[in-house]
Amino acid sequence: xxxxxxxxxxxxxxxxxxxxxxxxxxxxxxxxxxxxxxxxxxxxxxxxxxxxxxxxxxxxxxxxxxxxxxxxxxxxxxxxxxxxxxxxxxxxxxxxxxxxxxxxxxxxxxxxxxxxxxxxxxxxxxxxxxxxxxxxxxxxxxxxxxxxxxxxxxxxxxxxxxxxxxxxxxxxxxxxxxxxxxxxxxxxxxxxxxxxxxxxxxxxxxxxxxxxxxxxxxxxxxxxxxxxxxxxxxxxxxxxxxxxxxxxxxxxxxxxxxxxxxxx
Amino acid sequence: xxxxxxxxxxxxxxxxxxxxxxxxxxxxxxxxxxxxxxxxxxxxxxxxxxxxxxxxxxxxxxxxxxxxxxxxxxxxxxxxxxxxxxxxxxxxxxxxxxxxxxxxxxxxxxxxxxxxxxxxxxxxxxxxxxxxxxxxxxxxxxxxxxxxxxxxxxxxxxxxxxxxxxxxxxxxxxxxxxxxxxxxxx
Amino acid sequence: xxxxxxxxxxxxxxxxxxxxxxxxxxxxxxxxxxxxxxxxxxxxxxxxxxxxxxxxxxxxxxxxxxxxxxxxxxxxxxxxxxxxxxxxxxxxxxxxxxxxxxxxxxxxxxxxxxxxxxxxxxxxxxxxxxxxxxxxxxxxxxxxxxxxxxxxxxxxxxxxxxxxxxxxxxxxxxxxxxxxxxxxxx
Numbered sequence: 353x354x355x356x357x358x359x360x361x362x363x364x365x366x367x368x369x370x371x372x373x374x375x376x377x378x379x380x381x382x383x384x385x386x387x388x389x390x391x392x393x394x395x396x397x398x399x400x401x402x403x404x405x406x407x408x409x410x411x412x413x414x415x416x417x418x419x420x421x422x423x424x425x426x427x428x429x430x431x432x433x434x435x436x437x438x439x440x441x442x443x444x445x446x447x448x449x450x451x452x453x454x455x456x457x458x459x460x461x462x463x464x465x466x467x468x469x470x471x472x473x474x475x476x477x478x479x480x481x482x483x484x485x486x487x488x489x490x491x492x493x494x495x496x497x498x499x500x501x502x503x504x505x506x507x508x509x510x511x512x513x514x515x516x517x518x519x520x521x522x523x524x525x526x527x528x529x530x531x532x533x534x535x536x537x538x539x540x541x542x543x544x545x546x547x548x549x550x551x552x553x554x555x556x557x558x559x560x561x562x563x564x565x566x567x568x569x570x571x572x573x574x575x576x577x578x579x580x581x582x583x584x585x586x587x588x589x590x591x592x593x594x595x596x597x598x599x600x601x602x603x604x605x606x607x608x609x610x611x612x613x614x615x616x
Numbered sequence: 617x618x619x620x621x622x623x624x625x626x627x628x629x630x631x632x633x634x635x636x637x638x639x640x641x642x643x644x645x646x647x648x649x650x651x652x653x654x655x656x657x658x659x660x661x662x663x664x665x666x667x668x669x670x671x672x673x674x675x676x677x678x679x680x681x682x683x684x685x686x687x688x689x690x691x692x693x694x695x696x697x698x699x700x701x702x703x704x705x706x707x708x709x710x711x712x713x714x715x716x717x718x719x720x721x722x723x724x725x726x727x728x729x730x731x732x733x734x735x736x737x738x739x740x741x742x743x744x745x746x747x748x749x750x751x752x753x754x755x756x757x758x759x760x761x762x763x764x765x766x767x768x769x770x771x772x773x774x775x776x777x778x779x780x781x782x783x784x785x786x787x788x789x790x791x792x793x794x795x796x797x798x799x800x801x802x
Numbered sequence: 803x804x805x806x807x808x809x810x811x812x813x814x815x816x817x818x819x820x821x822x823x824x825x826x827x828x829x830x831x832x833x834x835x836x837x838x839x840x841x842x843x844x845x846x847x848x849x850x851x852x853x854x855x856x857x858x859x860x861x862x863x864x865x866x867x868x869x870x871x872x873x874x875x876x877x878x879x880x881x882x883x884x885x886x887x888x889x890x891x892x893x894x895x896x897x898x899x900x901x902x903x904x905x906x907x908x909x910x911x912x913x914x915x916x917x918x919x920x921x922x923x924x925x926x927x928x929x930x931x932x933x934x935x936x937x938x939x940x941x942x943x944x945x946x947x948x949x950x951x952x953x954x955x956x957x958x959x960x961x962x963x964x965x966x967x968x969x970x971x972x973x974x975x976x977x978x979x980x981x982x983x984x985x986x987x988x
Contacts (some may be wrong), residue, residue, distance in 0.1 A: 376772040380724045386786075389710055389713060389733060389735060390731065390733055391734050391735070393734075404731070433737075435734060435735045435736065438739040439624075439734065448960075452705070462891050471732075471734070474732055475732060475733065475734065477787050478717055479709075481716045481785065481787055482712040482713040482715065482716035484785050485712060485715060486712045486774055488709070488777075489693065489777065490775050490776055491775040492775075493687070494692070494693050494697075494823035495687055495777055496692070496696045496818070497687050497688075498675055498687065498821070499636065499638050499821075499824050500821055500822050500861050500872040500874060501636070501872065501873040501874070502632075502636040504878065504882075504883070506885065510893050511891055513901075513961070513962065514962065515962055515969075515970070516971075517898060517966070518901065518905060518962065518970070518971075519902075519970070519971040520898075521898035522905075523933070524895070524899060525899050525902055525903055525918060525919060528919070528920060534910070543966075543968050543969070544710065545909070546908070546967035548908065548953075549940050549954065552909060552940035552941040552951065553940050553953070555941075556940060590942035591907075591945070591949070592944065601784070608941055609941075609942075621895035628878075629878060632860035632881070632882070633882060635821065635860065635872070637876070637885070645885060648884055649881050649884055649885055651884075674814050674817050675818065675822075676822065686821070687822075688818045688821075688822050688926065692815060692818045692819075693819070694837075695819065695835050695836075696819060697828075698820055698834055699834055761862050769960045
């Protein structure tokens, strides 16, 4: 517990002139004031320290003691003082209302201190229960939970992807690619590119194919045959295929330009 | 292959799941363990047996808010504390008081907490409680500004070894309400 | 108070420490458990006994590089896997964009993808797509370095429920709506 200057003081004394030996260095005072969680905490401290009856608070004493602290806070730690100043105003108001003469019959129900007392008691209850919660054993601090090791078998479900996701990704790519114009491709060309992949795949399996084997003249319609032809031309242009013919009218052979299997 | 052919093996599966899980396991979790249909009543019976099997051993099977877990018996806490000297750091009074208000007065807004504590709630305090998964937002109060309403989580109950909020230490232990003047709201 | 008065209790402390520890425990860790001096030979003997005690049970005590730990017997691995399904995550933006580029511009090299995306292609991205069997290598471009050419697979079409790449959302629409993000082909 932090030793406080109040220990050395007597209730009801004038606090405005601190004796020299009770001087607290500003840094230490800051630490001390930080020990309070707010004006209610400070008030409770003063009440408990001076054995005041919480149900019959001597407002004059309490207000005076409280003000000493607030003055010191104002001097040192302004940003802390806001809530405390509000409380000062409330204390002074209660004190002055108690000085007013009042009819005896309503005095009982209309004690100006009632709201303050209610708040102090509620806060004290919370403060005590908070301490109790703090002391309770918790997982990681007093409670140790079984956690033996086990071999994780990952049964990872791969993420779902649908066409919209893919289209969205492509749209993002296009939005960013400033040189998009050079790559402008239409739907038809997509088919060409698909066939480029298909042809490369077939040539990966059979490194040499006869040109005509690449066309399914029976099943494919004219557009598909054209696309297939365009794909072969595009592959050749990109240097991915080697097209050879020994002599005119002899079979044309298509092979992959670089044989993956022969890669060193 | 992983069909569970008898009751003893079923209980073994429950035991090994509980011994290796970091989090409490619910009945739903246990049901997921088995391919075949298993009755909740059977599970409860087996869990009871398991509790008995371990009655004289180093761990105890306890039930907390989100399910069952094995934990070290209290008498071993001192030993285990020596093993892990770098304990979870204690929370500040502000954090603990805020937690207490949320636990006992939930659901509450920041304003409610400020009213009770008499000081502004530091957002760092709320962040600490939310990161620990002890507190979360459960709604908004239908007043101007629609402030967020905070409540404690199941994880909070788990961590404090409780099944429900009813097991929180009673506040009345501290404030004798009969001491309050009659007109004070309790 | 926490003096360990007999061998059986000593063994219990070892057991509870092992059962609740997230990490394997070394002999040095075990020594820290006890206030009184304990011989390493004694610890080794107790660990051997503990291993025997658990010989027919759900966990086994094993020694790994950094110490001892209890672990679930292999036969329970399938059950535990069901309990802890790894969360199905989404592919990163990098993976999705790379896939989109390969789908629309195939066959492409890493260099092509990097040129279009403006950033280097992480090899992890390609690995994910290849492991999913959505993308594979269909050739090499005959340029210096002979970079691999990637294309989408039949499996990719199957998974996205397409008969051919022609069913991809048409690009012409993107070209037109490039500056109108709100309009998006359905």
